[in-house]
Amino acid sequence: SHKFWDTQPVVRDIKDELEKGVQALQIASGKEGAAEKTSGYIKEQTVEGIRKEPYPLPAGFEWCVLDVNDAEQLDMMYNLLNRNYVEDDDNMFRFDYSRDFLKWAVCPPGYKVDLHLAVRAQKTGKLFGVITAIPQAMMVEGVKVEMVEINFLCVHKKLRSKRLAPVLIKEITRRVNLTGVFSAVYTAGVVLPGSIGCARYYHRSLQFKKLVEVGFTRVPSNQTMATAVKLNRVPSQPVTNGFRAMEERDVVGAHKLLMDYLANFKVYPFLTVDEFRHWILPKNKVVNSYVSTSADGTVENMCSFYHLPSSCVKHPTHSHIFAAYSYYNVATTVPLKQLMNDCLGQAKAEGQDVFNALNVMENDKFLHDLRFGMGDGNLNYYLFNWKCPDVQPEEIGLVLL
Ligand code: NHW
Ligand code: EN5
Structure with missing residues (x-):
């Protein structure tokens, strides 16, 4: 029942998956106790195999990148988030990341402006969506993996439930993949496929x-x-x-x-x-x-x-x-x-x-x-x-x- 997430390289239900894996291995090897390898890419990819063109957006919208060192562009990002980002379950409080915080959060050593991605209206230039990726190597059960951290996924309240989020996610994935990175880490308040904890x-x-x-x-x-x-x-x-x-x-x-x-x-x-x-x-x-x-x-x-x-x-x-x-x-x-x-x-x-x-x-x-x-x-x-x-x-x- 996840039209988007079912198409993505994430572990759908880890317990399900492990059971299936163990059964398959048992059948294949004809012996019990064999366990599937638990680390590694879910999908093996190369930069050459990655799509070269940006994903299409609904009519009237276009991709842009945010240069947060430009006061005006930082302001646009700040305002979108300040009005539309994460709220608690009872909509009493909404995160208000400061401008200085946002600059710090998306500009660590090695950051790429190309990965501070936004969607704006073609006519007015007004921002309607954002997602960011920053490079970060992660240690996962003793294995070092080059990844990005994804944060600040946000769609303007007026454009919700129109499947814009999957487009933002696919486009940031494509851009990250073109840098030779194929995995990501992120956190969310909501439960989605791919959760590790x-x-x-x-x-x-x-x-x-x-x-x-x-x-x-x-x-x-x-x-x-x-x-x-x-x-x-x-x-x-x-x-x-x-x-x-x-x-x-x-x-x-x-x-x-x-x-x-x-x-x-x-x-x-x-x-x-x-x-x-x-x-x-x-x-x-x-x-x-x-x-x-x-x-x-x-x-x-x-x-x-x-x-x-x-x-x-x-x-x-x-x-x-x-x-x-x-x-x-x-x-x-x-x-x-x-x-x-x-x-x-x-x-x-x-x-x-x-x-x-x-x-x-x-x-x-x-x-x-x-x-x-x-x-x-x-x-x-x-x-x-x-x-x-x-x-x-x-x-x-x-x-x-
Ligand atoms: S978590 C904070 C996310 N932001 C907010 O909660 C702000 C307020 N909400 C919104 O702006 C920290 C919208 O509700 C958002 C969804 C934009 C959340 N993560 O466009 P549709 C992060 O930034 C799925 C991932 O119609 P919408 C981490 C949902 O399950 N997926 O919904 C971000 C459904 O798919 P399904 C989420 O309400 C990590 C589809 O989106 C999600 O207008 C991103 C519906 O889309 C969430 N938080 O917009 C993933 N919320 O399959 C990065 C909903 O179920 C992956 N959805 O039909 C890695 C990418 C890089 C890889 C590189 C190798
Ligand atoms: C991306 N990197 O729900 C992160 N906050 O408990 C995005 N509750 O503040 C993901 N509802 O419990 C963010 N007070 C996910 C979190 C979204 C924001 C959120 C919760 C976390 C929160 C407060 C306020 C609740 C208001 C009503 C809360 C009770 C505290 C109290 C302290 C003393 C002992 C009893 C409980």
């Missing part, structure tokens, strides 16, 4: 009263507003010795700390030092990162969060909730819980109303004790054209923006 969102209130006012959270029935506010206080000074903002001099050491740590997971990004610098070094109102080091400057602990506010779609007085999202965290000389409590304090000091985290990596170790509550949203992880058995959230070492 599912994580949960958790939320830690930092400005409890405001979050109640906007309907993001409620006062528990066994608490008053005053007790709830008290319970959600965070330390204004970090407890971890030498805790400070990450700087350029920390990059090489923090990169090694993170990559050694990520090797514990089944799926994680293979970051070069330059990519690490791009994604983790602090950028005002975009990403914050902190370290603590030994006396000789060896990075022993790091934590980070990115800034993703949401517009309050219907609220008369509050226009936004300011949210920090847990990013990459590694604790080697202090408990992870302590490091993350310090991180909560920093997020609050940075003006954030809520701190969000997924139950990926070792986050389960601190979510309960640091007073995070389970949200109503899921995050499904997907691979396009790469086989991978199901992974549990704690086996995922990847956070996408």
Whole structure:
């Protein structure tokens, strides 16, 4: 019942598929216990075999690329997303990625303008759809695979349910394939074919009263507003010795700390030092990162969060909730819980109303004790054209923006 996804190189139902595979192998080899190889391309392709012409668009629309270093084009992308991108299940909040954030998110080392793809009206130039791809090598069960990360798929509300999304996906796939890359990774709140795992969102209130006012959270029935506010206080000074903002001099050491740590997971990004610098070094109102080091400057602990506010779609007085999202965290000389409590304090000091985290990596170790509550949203992880058995959230070492 997926007219588009049934035609794509994704694993339809992993359990189904594995059963079929095992049965087929058993029949073919005439012996039991043989298992299908679980990594590799679903569909083998070469650049030569890729279609040379862009896919056709409905009459009146044309392809264009977005140069986000041009203020006007960045504005167009920002406005399309700000008005039409992801909302929660009750349409109360909508992601409001800032312009600086968007620039950072789509321009890592090696990015290609050609993969910042949009659909516009021929006459007016107005944007109606967007999708982006950025290069990122991924480690999947010990195998390094060149991939792209897909993000910011958006179709204007006025053009929904007209099958424009499959055209955007096919065209970005074609353009990525022409660069010699045949696999992709992405996340989505919705369930689609190709899912390799599912994580949960958790939320830690930092400005409890405001979050109640906007309907993001409620006062528990066994608490008053005053007790709830008290319970959600965070330390204004970090407890971890030498805790400070990450700087350029920390990059090489923090990169090694993170990559050694990520090797514990089944799926994680293979970051070069330059990519690490791009994604983790602090950028005002975009990403914050902190370290603590030994006396000789060896990075022993790091934590980070990115800034993703949401517009309050219907609220008369509050226009936004300011949210920090847990990013990459590694604790080697202090408990992870302590490091993350310090991180909560920093997020609050940075003006954030809520701190969000997924139950990926070792986050389960601190979510309960640091007073995070389970949200109503899921995050499904997907691979396009790469086989991978199901992974549990704690086996995922990847956070996408
Ligand atoms: S997830 C955020 C996606 N964006 C939003 O939710 C924003 C609000 N919604 C919209 O703008 C992060 C529209 O509803 C969208 C769908 C555009 C979502 N992913 O045009 P139609 C990402 O950016 C399928 C993939 O009529 P629409 C990751 C749906 O199942 N597929 O729908 C993006 C159906 O196919 P089916 C999605 O509502 C990853 C078809 O689209 C989807 O007007 C993209 C219906 O199309 C989603 N989030 O527009 C894949 N939502 O087979 C990348 C719906 O079921 C793949 N659909 O009939 C890899 C590409 C690169 C490969 C390189 C080797
Ligand atoms: C692409 N890279 O649903 C990502 N957010 O829980 C795109 N809920 O904020 C995919 N509905 O639970 C994005 N408050 C998928 C997520 C889409 C956005 C989304 C959820 C995640 C969310 C909040 C607000 C719900 C408003 C009503 C929520 C309750 C928190 C509370 C904390 C204290 C203990 C009880 C629960």
